[in-house]
Amino acid sequence: MPTGKVKWYDAEKGFGFISDDDGSDVFLHANALPEGVSTLKGGTRVEFSVAEGRRGTQALQVTLLEAAPTVSAGKREASRKSPEDLAPLVEDAIKLLDNASNSLRRGRRPEKDHATKLAAVLRFLADQIEP
Structure with missing residues (x-):
């Protein structure tokens, strides 16, 4: 399964993007978030499966690996x-x-x-x- 970091996520809009470890942007819809998770911070490491959608690569079944780093x-x-x-x-x-x-x-x-x-x-x- 590919891994990457959340580039940005807007809970109000219900979507965002993940920057995978290869540097590609992957669309992230709210439906792919783990149960009980409604938002993600930029920089959060995730693992996910992918599918090709009408507009490109889309993340499915996201799993949180580690929280976003914070100073x-x-x-x-x-x-x-x-x-x-x-x-x-x-x-x-x-x-x-x-x-x-x-x-x-x-x-x-x-x-x-x-x-x-x-x-x-x-x-x-x-x-x-x-x-």
Whole structure:
């Protein structure tokens, strides 16, 4: 079976391309993905069977071999804050959320600056807390 790397994949469109080890592009349709997989990141190593379609080579029965390489995982570990340092940040996020909920109860969305700040804090905390 041929192997290659996902060149790109668009889950909304339901297709993408694999660059096989010979350098050829192979069409990848959502139907060829393994059960339970709805999207693939570029760079993910895959094994697949092929068939000739109307528009060229098409991947069938894709099997994931290894996830796409990432530099952010190691970087994230190195930049994670200690639990003691996170505690005040969580408390600040609670205050921001409380202010946002008060606005929402009055039928208004939070002001743009407040909403942007809240979203940034929540994203940061999610990255820090996620195992």
